[in-house]
Amino acid sequence: MDETVAEYIRRTVLKIPRDEIKTMLQEWGFLSEAQLQTINFHQIKENISQDVVQLCEDNSANIKQAAVLDVIYNHIYPNKRVWSVYQMNKTGEETVIFDLTDFKKKFKRGLRSALKNVTINFRVYEDNAIWIRIAWGTPYTRPNQYKTSYVVYHSQTPYIFISASVLKSNLPLLCQALVAASNYHDIREMELRSHSLNSLKDIVFKRYSQNFQTYYPKPLPERNVAPESDLRIIDENKSEKERIERVNREIFGDGPQPKLEFAQYKLETMFKSDPKMDVLDKKEPFRCLVKFSSPHLLESLKSLAPAGMADAPLSPLLTCIPQKARNYFKIREKKSLLPGSFVSP
Amino acid sequence: HLAASLPLPAERDHLRPRIDMIVFMIDIKSKYSLKNVEASLAYVDASFFLGKVCFLVTGVGRVNCCSIEMNAVWKLGETYCSPVLFCELEVEGIRVATAQRLLRMLQICAGHVPGVSALSFSSLMRKSAND
Numbered sequence: 001m002d003e004t005v006a007e008y009i010r011r012t013v014l015k016i017p018r019d020e021i022k023t024m025l026q027e028w029g030f031l032s033e034a035q036l037q038t039i040n041f042h043q044i045k046e047n048i049s050q051d052v053v054q055l056c057e058d059n060s061a062n063i064k065q066a067a068v069l070d071v072i073y074n075h076i077y078p079n080k081r082v083w084s085v086y087q088m089n090k091t092g093e094e095t096v097i098f099d100l101t102d103f104k105k106k107f108k109r110g111l112r113s114a115l116k117n118v119t120i121n122f123r124v125y126e127d128n129a130i131w132i133r134i135a136w137g138t139p140y141t142r143p144n145q146y147k148t149s150y151v152v153y154h155s156q157t158p159y160i161f162i163s164a165s166v167l168k169s170n171l172p173l174l175c176q177a178l179v180a181a182s183n184y185h186d187i188r189e190m191e192l193r194s195h196s197l198n199s200l201k202d203i204v205f206k207r208y209s210q211n212f213q214t215y216y217p218k219p220l221p222e223r224n225v226a227p228e229s230d231l232r233i234i235d236e237n238k239s240e241k242e243r244i245e246r247v248n249r250e251i252f253g254d255g256p257q258p259k260l261e262f263a264q265y266k267l268e269t270m271f272k273s274d275p276k277m278d279v280l281d282k283k284e285p286f287r288c289l290v291k292f293s294s295p296h297l298l299e300s301l302k303s304l305a306p307a308g309m310a311d312a313p314l315s316p317l318l319t320c321i322p323q324k325a326r327n328y329f330k331i332r333e334k335k336s337l338l339p340g341s342f343v344s345p
Numbered sequence: 346h347l348a349a350s351l352p353l354p355a356e357r358d359h360l361r362p363r364i365d366m367i368v369f370m371i372d373i374k375s376k377y378s379l380k381n382v383e384a385s386l387a388y389v390d391a392s393f394f395l396g397k398v399c400f401l402v403t404g405v406g407r408v409n410c411c412s413i414e415m416n417a418v419w420k421l422g423e424t425y426c427s428p429v430l431f432c433e434l435e436v437e438g439i440r441v442a443t444a445q446r447l448l449r450m451l452q453i454c455a456g457h458v459p460g461v462s463a464l465s466f467s468s469l470m471r472k473s474a475n476d
Contacts, residue, residue: 233347234347235346235347239354239356308349
């Protein structure tokens with residue numbers, strides 16, 4: 001077995017939390033159950049990984065087989081990577097039945113026609129998600145297994161989730177190959193990025209609780225619930241608080257919000273100041289970047305008004321994020337008689 | 346009675362009992378909190394400032410998150426002749442002790458302690474350097 005393969009397997013096993021190593025190796029299926037029984041999974045990880053490498057040596061693992069373990073790891077821990085969402089378009093109405101073998105063949109051909117040195121792995125999961133792992137090389141070097149891109153494609157949808165590696169230059173080639181393999185026409189980036197792959201899926205597949213314009217009758221269920229706070233405390237602003245809760249619920253819905261870490265607004269608007277101040281007399285757009293970051297951006301936006309830190313309703317620029325399925329925006333001046341700003345596609 | 350700012354909503358005027366003491370809470374982490382208190386002070390009748398107002402600065406356990414100027418707070422206390430108390434609500438012991446202090450002050454403001462009036466709080470305001 002190649003020593004690069006050995007080292008790769010060793011490093012991959014070291015990434016896995018110790019309690020999960022056995023289950024992941026079982027899912028991998030490369031080592032037999034009998035072989036797995038010989039490993040002591042209670043020793044330190046360094047030693048476990050050495051044992052695993054030794055057994056893989058006995059089975060003569062190659063890099064493609066080793067890569068499958070990496071796919072399994074990333075499928076269970078996708079949140080360690082940053083994912084971007086892309087949408088494919090096709091003109092015309094022909095519905096082509098999706099054929100996995102055909103897709104795989106065309107994809108490999110598409111990539112390999114431009115770059116011979118790539119390692120490509122496919123793995124399909126029950127939710128119709130096709131996971132593709134690509135390790136990139138150059139025309140003169142072997143694929144670097146530590147510089148990988150991941151693609152997740154749900155074949156019944158036009159959406160593709162890509163976690164590119166540092167080698168951004170390979171992105172156009174990757175997109176081309178995906179479009180050709182899936183029989184679409186073109187692909188565009190949706191300006192939606194996050195660590196949480198599931199939240200991105202929730203947003204584009206509209207799986208989160210949405211703010212339908214439902215009429216909320218006087219809260220009947222609440223009468224049967226014991227009052228939360230002491231009856232001796234009287235809130236003077238109760239009606240305002242209730243209004244805020246209601247408005248918040250209308251905007252954000254009742255369920256948990258998809259998990260995003262950033263919202264970024266690139267402003268190319270004119271600076272509006274007191275005319276007496278005469279700042280920026282060149283009438284040029286004031287370029288400015290506003291970035292919101294949070295461990296869970298949408299939940300924190302939802303809690304701003306009830307916490308008294310912002311007025312309700314919040315700016316639509318913030319609340320439109322799940323509906324517009326984007327968290328990177330460019331804001332330009334509205335070119336009309338009325339001053340204002342306008343969000344560009 | 347809790348309120349986010351003054352003036353109090355007029356629609357509840359008839360439900361409100363006599364107000365004996367006003368505690369203005371200033372969160373050390375929020376500039377907005379100080380501004381809000383400063384704006385609300387304008388709506389307080391002058392008679393309250395004879396010992397029936399106090400400022401409570403919260404969140405002092407987290408000095409590294411301090412967003413307001415302490416000088417501004419001291420000045421506020423001086424301008425309005427009212428005591429400034431400090432506490433950390435997240436620590437139960439301090440929270441309980443502060444509540445007990447406020448309760449004692451409230452008893453005096455409401456006239457429940459014979460022989461002591463709210464006017465005597467102004468003597469707490471003198472800086473020891475001036476004596």
